[in-house]
Amino acid sequence: MRLSLVPDNNRLIRKLESIFTLADDERQVLENLPMQVMGIKADQDIVRQGDRPSRSCLILSGFACTYKVTAGGKRQIVSFNLPGDVPDLQSLHLQVLDTSIGTISPCRVGFIPHEVLRDICERYPRLAAAFWRETLIDAAIFREWVMNVGQREGYQRIAHVLCELLVRLRAVGLAEDHACDLPITQGEFADAIGLTTVHVNRMLQQLRANGLIELKGDRLKVLDWDKLKAAGEFDPAYLHLERQEAAA
Amino acid sequence: MRLSLVPDNNRLIRKLESIFTLADDERQVLENLPMQVMGIKADQDIVRQGDRPSRSCLILSGFACTYKVTAGGKRQIVSFNLPGDVPDLQSLHLQVLDTSIGTISPCRVGFIPHEVLRDICERYPRLAAAFWRETLIDAAIFREWVMNVGQREGYQRIAHVLCELLVRLRAVGLAEDHACDLPITQGEFADAIGLTTVHVNRMLQQLRANGLIELKGDRLKVLDWDKLKAAGEFDPAYLHLERQEAAA
């Protein structure tokens, strides 16, 4: 555990800049975000449901996920957290966490005190809006996931999640056009799309057999993007990645 | 369609006040929210996916829902919107709507221009935070819904939604302790929890047979709240209704 005043949080900056141009002072604030940086092993909780955190965590590298656990002990992953994400930004205004956040692969995580964030929001209204916006995009993703598990069949569900992951990774510079590292296990996919690991396995094989993807070890290659998109009924609009245009 | 400067948006005020005490000027701003009030029949869209609205809508009375439609034409309701809700508050920062919002019963809806909201956010930081918080609670509900459709069986799912609706209605003064008006059709429940209307019907009958509820016409009576909560594994924490306590 070490303190750092020059953390490499360029994924977050990159995400925000894809939305609007940062002024020099705004960019500087982000580049010098005071945070406590920590390395965390795979499969560890970063924060837990019920916690009342006084800081938010920024994923600097690695894969994490937000999840809830059923009374019966079943786990639902409600979101994959990628570098540049601040998966518990909500705790700035909601005191008690209603989800846990855990690592999937080894991660580097930066913890930013809420006071710091509040201070920034006060002084840089555009950054406040940008943070708010980030939480709204999270919400949009949750909505799409409700639809995914509620209305689509297994085959479509996986196709959809794979599409989402590839596009989001691309947005933070962690994917080539049609390939990316993806250290997500079939069991984790299962918990994310509400199927069993057995069934996930079978659906993945079908995707492979149909020539849509190649998925081996931690590596995903999309062989036929159009077909994969079609299979998952994937329309990236809900990710709100497009630049803010002047309103009509 | 008429303009009103003294709209009865007390449900919203009530919700916000349950979180923190409003200052006089803040309360006055809310009481005098300039909005265009409109009566809308049942089963009409208020706004549509793809729209770029320049105002947000406040549900004044009646039931509405936020939904998405699959490429295959299946509808997923991702949220029920009750009086006091501003279901597209997000459009303040996300230009393109990724969902449609439609009425379930006849509604009175107030449209508030974005400029008005932005102006309030600038001048009343605590109200800005409160609005942000509202969108965060929406997100928390979406997360719970992902879990509901992803991990729970039909019987549990309905129990859960019924619990949520009753608690939320209570929070805005629209329910007695264990009963409320509920003009939601079985087909709508089906679209909300990812089942068919036939199966919803069977699960409801089971809930009735087990003595948990009475549901007839537009009226829900919960006969055994503890059992219903248990059946749906319902824990209201995710609704974040508790008062903001001083941080530890």
Added chain:
DNA sequence: CGAATTGTTGACATACCTCAAGCCCAGTGG
């Protein structure tokens, strides 16, 4: 009062689950 929407029921089909075994591969320790 008729017409439409909603609720109910039955018979049958299927996507997905459960259990259980075997395989592959990376890491570890002797």
Added chain:
DNA sequence: CCACTGGGCTTGAGGTATGTCAACAATTCG
């Protein structure tokens, strides 16, 4: 360097929750 271990992946057989289709009953509403 090899044997061992454990996690993840794969496969098969059989079971169940839920879907589909189709008819009919009960309500609501104009």
